[in-house]
Amino acid sequence: MKIRIFALAKELGMDSKVLIDECNKAGVKLKNSALASITPEQRDIVIAYLDQKGKPADSSSAESATPETLTPQREPPKLRNIKTMTARPQSSRSATQKSSNTSDEESYTEEGTSGVVVEQEEAEPVSEDETPTVQVDESIEETEEVTEGRSAALKRRSEESIEETVKSDSDQAMTRDDYVPAGGASGSNIREMKPIGSNRSGKPQPKSKPKSALPNVAAPPAYKQPVIPKPKKKEEKAQKPEVRLTADILEQKSPLAAHLAQHTEQKKKEKDRDPQDDDSKTRRGSLSLVEARKQRREQRKEGRRGFSGEGGGDQQDVVGRRPRRSKRKHDAGNVVHKTDVEVEVPMTVRSLSEAMGRPAKAIMSIMFKEFGEMVTINQIIEEDVALAVAMELGVDLTFKRQRGALELVNDIVEQEDAPEDLVTRPPIITVLGHVDHGKTTLVDTLRKSNVKVVEGEAGGITQHIAAYQVEYNDHKLTFVDTPGHAAFSEMRSRGANVTDMVVLVVAADDGVMPQTAESISHVKASGVPMVVALNKIDLPDINEQKVLQELASQNVLPSEWGGETEVVRVSALKEMGLDNLLETLLLTAELHELKANPNRPAVGACLEGFRDEGRGSVAWLIVQKGTLRIGDAVICGKSYGYIRAMYDDMDQQIEEAPPSMPVKVTGLDSVPGAGDHFVVVETIDQARELAEERRHEGRADTLSRHSGGPRTLEDILGSAIEGAIQDLPLILKADTPGSLEAIRSEINKFEHPEVRVKILHEGIGGVNESDVYLASASNAIIIAFHVVAEDRALNLATQEDVEIRRYSIIYEVVDDIRASLEGMLRPELVQEQTGRALVLQTFSVSRFGKIAGCRVLNGTINRNDRVHVIRDQKILNQYPIASLKREKDDVKEVREGMECGILLSGFNDIKEGDLLEAFRINEVKRTLESSS
Numbered sequence: 001m002k003i004r005i006f007a008l009a010k011e012l013g014m015d016s017k018v019l020i021d022e023c024n025k026a027g028v029k030l031k032n033s034a035l036a037s038i039t040p041e042q043r044d045i046v047i048a049y050l051d052q053k054g055k056p057a058d059s060s061s062a063e064s065a066t067p068e069t070l071t072p073q074r075e076p077p078k079l080r081n082i083k084t085m086t087a088r089p090q091s092s093r094s095a096t097q098k099s100s101n102t103s104d105e106e107s108y109t110e111e112g113t114s115g116v117v118v119e120q121e122e123a124e125p126v127s128e129d130e131t132p133t134v135q136v137d138e139s140i141e142e143t144e145e146v147t148e149g150r151s152a153a154l155k156r157r158s159e160e161s162i163e164e165t166v167k168s169d170s171d172q173a174m175t176r177d178d179y180v181p182a183g184g185a186s187g188s189n190i191r192e193m194k195p196i197g198s199n200r201s202g203k204p205q206p207k208s209k210p211k212s213a214l215p216n217v218a219a220p221p222a223y224k225q226p227v228i229p230k231p232k233k234k235e236e237k238a239q240k241p242e243v244r245l246t247a248d249i250l251e252q253k254s255p256l257a258a259h260l261a262q263h264t265e266q267k268k269k270e271k272d273r274d275p276q277d278d279d280s281k282t283r284r285g286s287l288s289l290v291e292a293r294k295q296r297r298e299q300r301k302e303g304r305r306g307f308s309g310e311g312g313g314d315q316q317d318v319v320g321r322r323p324r325r326s327k328r329k330h331d332a333g334n335v336v337h338k339t340d341v342e343v344e345v346p347m348t349v350r351s352l353s354e355a356m357g358r359p360a361k362a363i364m365s366i367m368f369k370e371f372g373e374m375v376t377i378n379q380i381i382e383e384d385v386a387l388a389v390a391m392e393l394g395v396d397l398t399f400k401r402q403r404g405a406l407e408l409v410n411d412i413v414e415q416e417d418a419p420e421d422l423v424t425r426p427p428i429i430t431v432l433g434h435v436d437h438g439k440t441t442l443v444d445t446l447r448k449s450n451v452k453v454v455e456g457e458a459g460g461i462t463q464h465i466a467a468y469q470v471e472y473n474d475h476k477l478t479f480v481d482t483p484g485h486a487a488f489s490e491m492r493s494r495g496a497n498v499t500d501m502v503v504l505v506v507a508a509d510d511g512v513m514p515q516t517a518e519s520i521s522h523v524k525a526s527g528v529p530m531v532v533a534l535n536k537i538d539l540p541d542i543n544e545q546k547v548l549q550e551l552a553s554q555n556v557l558p559s560e561w562g563g564e565t566e567v568v569r570v571s572a573l574k575e576m577g578l579d580n581l582l583e584t585l586l587l588t589a590e591l592h593e594l595k596a597n598p599n600r601p602a603v604g605a606c607l608e609g610f611r612d613e614g615r616g617s618v619a620w621l622i623v624q625k626g627t628l629r630i631g632d633a634v635i636c637g638k639s640y641g642y643i644r645a646m647y648d649d650m651d652q653q654i655e656e657a658p659p660s661m662p663v664k665v666t667g668l669d670s671v672p673g674a675g676d677h678f679v680v681v682e683t684i685d686q687a688r689e690l691a692e693e694r695r696h697e698g699r700a701d702t703l704s705r706h707s708g709g710p711r712t713l714e715d716i717l718g719s720a721i722e723g724a725i726q727d728l729p730l731i732l733k734a735d736t737p738g739s740l741e742a743i744r745s746e747i748n749k750f751e752h753p754e755v756r757v758k759i760l761h762e763g764i765g766g767v768n769e770s771d772v773y774l775a776s777a778s779n780a781i782i783i784a785f786h787v788v789a790e791d792r793a794l795n796l797a798t799q800e801d802v803e804i805r806r807y808s809i810i811y812e813v814v815d816d817i818r819a820s821l822e823g824m825l826r827p828e829l830v831q832e833q834t835g836r837a838l839v840l841q842t843f844s845v846s847r848f849g850k851i852a853g854c855r856v857l858n859g860t861i862n863r864n865d866r867v868h869v870i871r872d873q874k875i876l877n878q879y880p881i882a883s884l885k886r887e888k889d890d891v892k893e894v895r896e897g898m899e900c901g902i903l904l905s906g907f908n909d910i911k912e913g914d915l916l917e918a919f920r921i922n923e924v925k926r927t928l929e930s931s932s
């Protein structure tokens, strides 16, 4: 194992450099570095060289030296340690002291040098005879011999020394300086014993295991006292560079002197300047912090003076003063309480509060008191609740509703036209009648009589329902030809809805037939004027009087018989009497003043829709109001689109269609249904939205009931209600004419000025589709006496929501009709007096008005009552109660003998001594026998 030079130098008590020099001199060549290493043999050589050189070697370093040479060379100071070791067993000191000392030493050895102890134990067999202790004792004896004469004194000193050592050991713990390193420190006897032993044995030390030479551990580093950093002294402020005032500066000859002079002058100026004139930031930049703070303080003082008015300064000029924010968010000011308020529905407590200008808490409080309902500010409240709350707060509340697509369209349909905008329009005439009575022939003949139409006829579109315009004497007439058999009853009924008048074709040779009777019922139900065309008069052996008689039996009394119905004799085939018919129709139209405004969005109805190859969806429309133009955005039933192209009844392309004109249009996204109404809207988006809404609803004829054109069945019903006469429309179907007659006679017994039965149609046999369509169009009820409905009619009735009531006993029919009529009667309103109160005193409250302090004389006063104000035995008027209070609490009623506060709505002139007569209005059901 190699030995580092610095470790050997330490052992020998030499400087590393000196040792390197000595090594080199001894023939052991080394690098000039303390980290250089040598082998143990080289070390022996070096030590031998040092010994030969006579250099005084440290006793601890003389490992390879013989005991004879080493012993006398030991220095006296080392004796103390030796004596300490030897004196231990001989000492007469107290057991306590000894054990303490030993204990300290052992504990230290165990803790710090356990490795050394192990090696010493291993080395013991090697120096079994001559233990280091023995060797030391011998040395002591030799020393004592040499130093004879001083033995007594030395002994005494030794004992004293031991005592001191023990004392010092017991007084203070062993320090790190007392530690003997494993490798041997200078002065250590333990280290020098091993080489002696090994030399004595004469055996060469094994290179790989130099146990006797050095312990197999590295020497611990020298202990360094930890350096505790001294607390730094408080740093003094950075000192400005010292500027020595030279003679030039003093005489102001140098540039620095000029700069200093300028700086001094500037400071002087700033001191003299009014601080309010400068910007604080500028000053801050040029002043020291202390000065700047001082200035700000002064400015604040100035500012306070300015605000308090003492300084008279303007607030705007105060620098560095941040205006204090007011804690109040806003100035409440005078709260304006509205009395007429419009609020959009649906509404929340918040929106109602904002609209009325009343606190939301007040609304919530009223709702809790009146309805026992605890609501949050964002809760939606019902309209009636809002009205009640508004009444409590003395506010007249109206609701504003957002209008949907349907409402927007209805607005367009129902838009009233100014009288000056109305112009005469052609009548729309529907041709009705029994099968093969000559309807189509009549229309065709009328068209052919119009030269232009015949010449321009192009055709090309399959026509299930035909609508044509005929010009006669500079007047146009629009004819709508509907199929005449029962399967097309729906078309007829719908056709009747858009028509202004009806031409009922009755073949003179055939007379009134079932479908003739049906047609009459439709016409009567629609209320439109009717002209009878008695056709085929060219035929021989016809009985006109018989036909007129049959018509009369259907309640169609000819004018020649004193009735209101014009009967014109014609021959469609032979073109006879056509002028007379046209003139009669024009006169009738003139009589009814058929007018429309052409300058408005078009409104009308679809007569028929179909798909055409090449043109796609085609709708046959008839315009009722306004003018339809190419490019218009149209909603028709569930269909919508732009009007891409428009064709007249001659299939010629046209640009626009005025009122009463039938046109075929393309451009709709789907085929509309017959009877669907169309409306022109502003944008295609609106049209799409409405179409989707209608598709969702599943009914395409929503608007049919709102058409503002010719009168509909519902219009008739509506007008009856307005005129205080309500009709109960019925369709009677029975098994025999006798049953019909019996029912009719019983029904006719019901007489009342406000309600009546209106039999739209009666017939023998089961209920068919025609009956259902008629009932649907006129909101009628079908009475089926001893008959049933056809399957298709039943399905249609379900679809159209038509009620078919089956009876087998005639009195049941009569009772039901009576109950229905009585149900239609408006209930009788009867006043019931609830209580009377005397006004004792009045109080004026600025927010609400005059409150009457009353005592209830008799009965009870209810919050929902109305009140007659009676003054000097005269009834002034009646008013609703706006507020009823007992002391400060709102109450629902006040009983006899109690006092209360009453605020009347709409009356603010209440006076002391007024009598308030409270009453409620009760509705009493009426019977047909009771008078109105």
Ligand SMILES: Nc1nc2c(ncn2[C@@H]2O[C@H](COP(=O)(O)OP(=O)(O)OP(=O)(O)O)[C@@H](O)[C@H]2O)c(=O)[nH]1
Pocket: 433, 434, 435, 436, 437, 438, 439, 440, 441, 442, 483, 484, 485, 535, 536, 537, 538, 539, 570, 571, 572, 573, 574
């Ligand atoms: N002699 C004579 N025959 C007529 C007259 N009008 C129509 N006809 C004939 O009556 C038959 C039926 O005529 P249409 O016009 O088809 O009768 P419609 O009422 O239209 O029949 P549908 O369309 O089936 O409802 C035809 O053969 C016509 O030629 C007329 O004035 N005199």
